[in-house]
Amino acid sequence: MDTELINKELEEVSQFYNIVIEFFTNYSFQIIGALIIFTIGIFASKFIQKIVLKVLLKNNIDETLSGFIASFVRFLVVMMVAILALGKLGISIAPFIAAIGALSLTAGLALQGSVANFAAGIILVITKPFKIGDTLTVHEVYGEVEAIKLSYSVLRNEDGEEITIPNKYMIGDVLVNSFSYRVVEGSVGIAYDSDATKAISAIKDMLIKHENISSENEAIVGIEKFNDSSIDVAYRYWVPTKSFFKTQYDVNLQILDVLNKTNITIPFPQREIKILGETDVPK
Known part of the structure; x- marks a missing residue:
């Protein structure tokens, strides 16, 4: 009984050995060829990655974006080499391509917001x-x-x-x-009997002398519109972003001081009210 069992196991081992020998006899060159292709591809992908990274950095492309592009190129090269190696073994790659396509579509739909931000970031880095x-x-x-x-x-x-x-x-x-600057826009109303030219000149001189206002962009001061009770004198000037509100509030105070010193009146809204007497009431 034991002898029959041993003979059966030996027969199974012999069959397995023959299958392995037959497989390597028939596919040894394909396996070796696939390994050679894949090995060469790995080294080639590293070499191509370095070249792509060097070219991108030489053309002043952002370092983060350059690294990503170079790594992505290497990934594509490795994938192409892997497909060639599988083809050399006689394995059909169509199911793998279909599966990758399905996974890519699913991932794209799930991460479309992130992908849109990422694509926009690449455009920003390139267009600057x-x-x-x-x-x-x-x-x-x-x-x-x-x-x-x-x-x-x-x-x-x-x-x-x-x-x-x-x-x-x-x-x-x-x-x-x-x-590096932001524009400040404002206006102040002056009385109709005040000297508008004098008011405009006084405000402009103050803006020119202010230490936080940009001298590269000339301040603009002029009459904006005519209201019922006042003439609106508008002004525009540029200030550093980090001191936008601080400068604006300080300039507003100085404009008030300048107008007071030059005897320019800032009027209150005025309305004329006519009271009709008994003799004025229409019959």
């Missing part, structure tokens, strides 16, 4: 519509650009608040870049 230090107004917020990431950008306002904005808003929304 703004740089670190510029002042942006976007999506109803403003601030100085502190960092530009692949999926989001970071702004910081005068209060020191850090504002994180997804990059899709940087591409798909109206973007105002005032660089």
Whole structure:
């Protein structure tokens, strides 16, 4: 009984051995060829990655984006080599391609928001519509650009608040870049019997002398409109983003002082009221 069992096991081992020998006899060259192709591909992908990274950095492409592109190129090369190696073994790659396509579609639908931010970040890095230090107004917020990431950008306002904005808003929304300054707009009403030319000159001289107001962009002062009780004198000037409100409040106080010193009147709203007597009432 034991002899029969041993003979049966030996027969099974012999069959397995013959199958292995037959497999290597028939497919040894394919296996060796596939291993050679894959090995060469791995080394080639590293070499190509270094070349791509060097070329991108040489052309002043952002370091983060350059590293990502170079790594992605290497991944594509490895995938192509793997497909070639599988083909060399005689394995059909159509099911793998179909599965990868299905997974890519599912991932794309699930992460479409993140993908949109990431794609927008790449566009920002390539086109460079703004740089670190510029002042942006976007999506109803403003601030100085502190960092530009692949999926989001970071702004910081005068209060020191850090504002994180997804990059899709940087591409798909109206973007105002005032660089390192912001414009301040204001107006003050003066009486009709005051000297408007004198008021405009006094306000402009004060703006020119103010230490926080930009000298590169000339301040503009002039008559904006004529109201019922006053003439509106408007002014526009540029200030550093980090001292926007502080400078604005200080300038408003100085404008008031200047107008008082030059005897320019800021009138109160006036209305004429006529009281009709009995003789004036129409019959």
